[in-house]
Amino acid sequence: MPSRVGIVVRTRRRPDFLRRALADVAAQTFHDYRIVVVNDGGDPDEVEAIVAASDVRDAVQVQHIADGEGGRCVAANTGVRDAGTDLVVLHDDDDRWHPEFLARTVAWLDDHAHSPAVAVSTEIVYEEQRGGTWTEVGRAPFWAGMQRISLGEMMSVNRAVPISVLYRRSVHDEVGWYDETLDAVEDWDLYLRILRTGEIGFLPGEALAFWAQRPDATGLDANSMFALTEAHAVDDARVRDRALAEWVRREGPGLPLYMASLQAELKAHVDRRFEEVSAGLRHDLRSELDAHQPFWSRVRRLRRGLRRR
Known part of the structure; x- marks a missing residue:
């Protein structure tokens, strides 16, 4: 029988984060998963060695994308297509989960057969480099007190991040794949398309996903929140302009x-x-x-x- 959940780990020349991500998945109480590590332009031998040394090596398939041919959206689409599972989630190499993340989200989708996806409460984890390693220095809630995923609020600003959302693979058959013309905000763009016709469930309360942020990091260690600031602004405007153009074509200016x-x-x-x-x-x-x-x-x-x- 195929695995129930496909976990797509996007990584790019960050061996320490990849090791941490694989250990994070290994700590889940739910084990019916398949992991697709998408190596986006990194050293194939290095990635293969890290996977081989991990506790989840038997559940991992590695996909290598040549340098310059990938990107966030290409990596996501590659991993989801390769997973071949009914449920999928993006676990970027620097983010983490509560050990119950998969168990609780899978159970929720099993109980809500018509819902395409479910998100969870999330905490931002701030990290600084100390002694050559990235160390947690603080936490803050991401949208404290949020009780649901609202289309109206989502149209203002993204209120979910990939590490926090488990969704059905069939979503892509209905609303399309991650938009490979975007360099950022690909998750927000997908959520907006899902919310046009359905609802994204939400598990309030205890944080089950942890979104790492390193404001002082540069280069490959930086996370997209800061490293892709300009791309976020450009792609945010692109998504909004595209939606506006669609409205104007249908309803007039x-x-x-x-x-x-x-x-x-x-x-x-x-x-x-x-x-x-x-x-x-x-x-x-x-x-x-x-x-x-x-x-x-x-x-x-x-x-x-x-x-x-």
């Missing part, structure tokens, strides 16, 4: 034109109000300085008088 006008008026109002508040604060600050530092107040007045002559 009337409503978007009106909304754009309102947006411009609102921005102008906010800018004016900001300037008024800033001017008031500057005046209050000068008054406070004059009251407590009369000598410097006289100096400023003398300088202004000399400039006018």
Whole structure:
């Protein structure tokens, strides 16, 4: 019988993170899975050696993508296609799970046969390099208090990350694959397409997924949140423009034109109000300085008088 869950581990020249990811999967209480490690442009021998030394080596298939031919979306699509399982999840090499992540999400989808996916509460794990290793230095909730995956909120900003979402492989037959024209936000783009016709379930409460962030990291150690900041902004606009163009083709430009006008008026109002508040604060600050530092107040007045002559 084929495995129930396909775990796609995207990795790119980060051996320490790959070892950690495989150990993280090995710690799951649910074991009916198949792992596809997608080596996106790294040394094939190094990746194969790490897999061979792991506790999950018998469950791993490695796919190698030549340097320059991959990318986040290509790696994701390659792994999902190769997994051949009913359920899939992306486990990027630097992220982690609670040991019960698979057990609880699989059980939820079994109980909700018509739901295409389920997400879980997530914590951000901040890491710094200390003594040559990446060490956890703090945590913060990702969207604290969230109780559901809302299309309206998701249209504003992504509220789920790949490590937190288990979904049915059949989703790709219905809404398409990860968009390989994007360099970032490929998960958000997929979630929006899923939410057009269905709901993504949510398990609130205890965090079951841990999204690693390293704000000070550079190069290959950086995570996409910071390393791909510009790409995120460009692709975010691309996804929104594409959706807007689809609307205009179907409904015409009337409503978007009106909304754009309102947006411009609102921005102008906010800018004016900001300037008024800033001017008031500057005046209050000068008054406070004059009251407590009369000598410097006289100096400023003398300088202004000399400039006018």
